Amino acid sequence: MTLEALIKKRGPIKKIGVVGMGYVGIPAAALFAESPLFDFVHGFQRDSSSSGYKIAMLNRGESPLKGEEPGLEELLKKVVTAKKFECTSDFSKIAKMDAVTLSIQTPFLNKEDLLPDFSALKEGIRNVGRYLSPGMLVVLESTVTPGTTITLASDLLEKESGLKAGKDFALAHAPERVMVGRLLRNIREHDRIVGGIDDVSTRRATELYSPVLTVGKVIPMSATAAEVTKTTENTFRDLQIAAINELALYCEAMGINIYDVRSGVDSLKGEGITRAILWPGAGVGGHCLTKDTYHLERGVQMLGKDILDYPKGEPSLYVLARRINDFMPMHMFHLTKDALERAGCSLNKAKVAILGWAFLADSDDTRNTPSEPYRDSLIGGGATVTVHDPYALEYPNVPLLQNLDDTMKDSDAIVIFAGHHQYKNLDPDHIRTVSGKKHPVIIDGRNMIDPDLFIRHGFVYKGIGRGDKNMHKIIG
Numbered sequence: 001m002t003l004e005a006l007i008k009k010r011g012p013i014k015k016i017g018v019v020g021m022g023y024v025g026i027p028a029a030a031l032f033a034e035s036p037l038f039d040f041v042h043g044f045q046r047d048s049s050s051s052g053y054k055i056a057m058l059n060r061g062e063s064p065l066k067g068e069e070p071g072l073e074e075l076l077k078k079v080v081t082a083k084k085f086e087c088t089s090d091f092s093k094i095a096k097m098d099a100v101t102l103s104i105q106t107p108f109l110n111k112e113d114l115l116p117d118f119s120a121l122k123e124g125i126r127n128v129g130r131y132l133s134p135g136m137l138v139v140l141e142s143t144v145t146p147g148t149t150i151t152l153a154s155d156l157l158e159k160e161s162g163l164k165a166g167k168d169f170a171l172a173h174a175p176e177r178v179m180v181g182r183l184l185r186n187i188r189e190h191d192r193i194v195g196g197i198d199d200v201s202t203r204r205a206t207e208l209y210s211p212v213l214t215v216g217k218v219i220p221m222s223a224t225a226a227e228v229t230k231t232t233e234n235t236f237r238d239l240q241i242a243a244i245n246e247l248a249l250y251c252e253a254m255g256i257n258i259y260d261v262r263s264g265v266d267s268l269k270g271e272g273i274t275r276a277i278l279w280p281g282a283g284v285g286g287h288c289l290t291k292d293t294y295h296l297e298r299g300v301q302m303l304g305k306d307i308l309d310y311p312k313g314e315p316s317l318y319v320l321a322r323r324i325n326d327f328m329p330m331h332m333f334h335l336t337k338d339a340l341e342r343a344g345c346s347l348n349k350a351k352v353a354i355l356g357w358a359f360l361a362d363s364d365d366t367r368n369t370p371s372e373p374y375r376d377s378l379i380g381g382g383a384t385v386t387v388h389d390p391y392a393l394e395y396p397n398v399p400l401l402q403n404l405d406d407t408m409k410d411s412d413a414i415v416i417f418a419g420h421h422q423y424k425n426l427d428p429d430h431i432r433t434v435s436g437k438k439h440p441v442i443i444d445g446r447n448m449i450d451p452d453l454f455i456r457h458g459f460v461y462k463g464i465g466r467g468d469k470n471m472h473k474i475i476g
């Protein structure tokens with residue numbers, strides 16, 4: 001019997017399994033359960049010591065996710081009360097599902113060799129394979145290296161089930177595009193890339209996702225094209241940030257203000273002319289832009305190594321972009337060292353206050369924060385370092401202070417690393433009092449302060465891209 005016939009025999013999708021109750025799986029499961037087109041959704045969660053607690057919480061209609069997620073708890077309570085959603089650690093219930101999605105994190109094993117840790121995803125795929133039945137649809141939502149769906153996922157599912165992908169079951173990749181703080185809105189409103197290993201799988205996956213889309217529409221393509229789309233979305237954003245970061249370094253060297261250049265370039269628009277000019281900064285953190293470039297690079301090496309035609313010996317533009325963005329914390333270190341010397345203070349005797357540990361403005365997310373390599377360089381240079389963050393409360397081996405004055409007390413340098421809105425109102429007089437220094441150093445990594453205000457108050461100022469101010473006269 002062909003896959004199409006198996007699916008026809010099974011009928012429309014009614015029961016859905018979502019494996020991985022994280023910030024992608026939970027809203028996805030809740031939205032599937034809300035749709036009148038589906039009868040029932042099981043959320044599958046390992047009953048592990050670190051995340052088993054989520055099962056009971058979810059079955060009480062409570063969200064285990066940190067931070068505000070508008071509408072999520074109400075939706076969970078609604079679908080739990082209506083008995084349309086239940087979370088379980090009993091993976092054998094997958095056997096009763098018509099479709100199963102997997103939303104499991106694929107972090108890096110370590111920062112050095114930038115290889116993804118697929119172990120949790122593989123375990124999830126094996127669990128699905130164990131209970132796979134003919135005519136079922138399996139969808140990977142995790143961000144994966146291009147080629148993973150048609151190789152690793154397909155092979156593991158076939159091995160565990162004895163069934164054949166594309167013949168006995170449908171297989172697709174539908175990458176998540178959610179941002180914390182707007183999970184439900186993103187799933188409903190973003191267009192959804194849906195990539196099947198064949199047309200039948202693409203059609204079946206389209207049947208699964210269409211009902212939850214309100215504004216967005218399904219964009220069908222192959223599974224590998226879907227994997228490349230997702231990794232490219234973040235690779236291109238990282239590239240655009242690297243482009244403006246490199247320009248910032250040039251502007252500093254040429255003694256001009258990057259924000260004049262930025263507004264000039266940005267003024268060229270209309271008639272289809274656009275320049276995606278983003279914002280220079282102290283670095284790029286997070287779990288998306290810091291890794292998806294390397295997924296894309298590994299994908300082309302895995303799928304197209306002997307065919308790829310690229311300038312001989314030239315590094316990948318995208319990897320170069322990563323290196324430029326990862327250089328920015330080092331540039332902040334150079335700016336700090338130079339400014340301390342101008343203030344007559346050597347690094348190994350300096351006390352430096354870092355403002356901002358989260359990788360994103362007004363967020364508590366500290367994953368791959370650029371503040372960390374910067375702090376490591378300061379400590380390596382003998383400086384004493386304090387760190388302030390109003391949102392991030394803890395981090396392994398790094399004490400995070402929530403009181404600004406305590407952080408800046410007796411500091412020779414104040415260094416803004418995250419664009420938290422509080423840092424827009426820093427008061428130069430108050431900082432001079434708290435730091436006790438005649439010429440405190442201030443380094444602005446996120447264009448938060450007015451250079452002239454601080455220079456007038458005797459500060460030694462340096463800012464990313466501010467070639468027009470970085471060699472100012474020291475006043476007073």
Ligand code: SAJ
Nearest residue numbers: 176177178241278279280281283284285286288289359360
């Ligand atoms: N950053 C800059 N300059 C910029 C923009 C960002 O230095 O102009 C830095 C930020 O400070 C941060 C890092 O880059 O350290 C990443 O910032 P981000 O705004 O890209 O936030 P992320 O990492 O959470 O990216 C997510 C991605 N969304 C998904 O993967 C579903 C990305 O595709 C989105 O474009 C981005 O959110 C978004 O636009 O909010």
